[in-house]
Amino acid sequence: MARKQRIDYLDYLRLLAIFGVITVHVATSLNFYQQERAGLNWQLLNFWDGLSRFCVPVFVMISGAIFLNPAFDLSWQRLFKKYIGKLLVLYLAWQLIYCGWYYFAKGCDLVTLARLLLGSYDHLWYLPMIIGLYLVTPLLRPIASKRQLLEYFLLLALVFAWLLP
Structure with a gap:
């Protein structure tokens, strides 16, 4: 079996993004939201938090660079079984x-438990988001493989996501 070929710059970006995620979680866990906003503690935590917020978009871009690459073998079966599943x-x-922790350890009521089950617990928002991006990958791969289609798609994205109010 052939060994996977590593892409060095993506590995370096992934490492940088991992440190970014750790920094965001540490900065916001140190009573960030209870700090006095004019105080030095909040300013320092806010600085590190803001400096590290690049991490999630970098992880998304790394996935896009790999999954949208025409040379990357991505069949429907592999996409659903290996990644989305x-x-x-x-x-x-x-x-x-x-949900079990909230119910048993914190003693939340059933309505709150149902909201948690139907929603997403705090930082788990990333998983449904990346699953959604993986689901549209088969639609985006043909666009990414043709330069003219890609430029048109990016122009539309610019107009609808940025320029229109």
Whole structure:
């Protein structure tokens, strides 16, 4: 079996984004939201938090660079079984773990528990978002492989996502 070819710059970006995620979580966990906004503690935590917010878009771009590459073997079966299926299982498992923790450890009521089950627990928002992007990948791959279609798509994205109020 052939060994996967690594793309060095994507590995470096991934490492940088991992440190960014850690920094965001540390900065916002140190009573960030209870700090006095004019105080030095809040200013320092806000600086590190803001400096590290690049991390999630970088992870999304890394996925796009890999999945939209025409040389990357991505069949429907592989997409759903290897990527989307695993993420769905992880998302549902962690959602149930957090709901159980809220119910048994914090004693929340059933309405709050239902909201948690139907919504997403805090930082788990990333998993349904990336699953959604993986779901549209088969539609985006033909666009990404043709330069003229890609430029047209990016122009439309610019107009509708940025220039229109």
